[in-house]
Amino acid sequence: MNEGTVSVPDEQYERLAALAAARGVTPEAQLARLIDDAYEGLDADDAHAESLPLGVYGDDETADDGGA
DSSP, rough: OOOOOOOOOOHHHHHHHHHHHTSSSOOHHHHHHHHHHHHHHOOOOOOGGGGGTTTTTTTTTOOOOOOO
């Protein structure tokens, strides 16, 4: 992807920073990931666990139901 400058409004940057912190990356890295995903598009069948929202599991992964 080409390098460039992106402006993010303050209220959206706060949300971006919170999402990035939850994933253990910098806001800049999270924004780059979001832009790459939007540019390339995500194939739901090929989504990796790190690209899924928190608490969402892929077909070959299972959530720990606590024995239920």
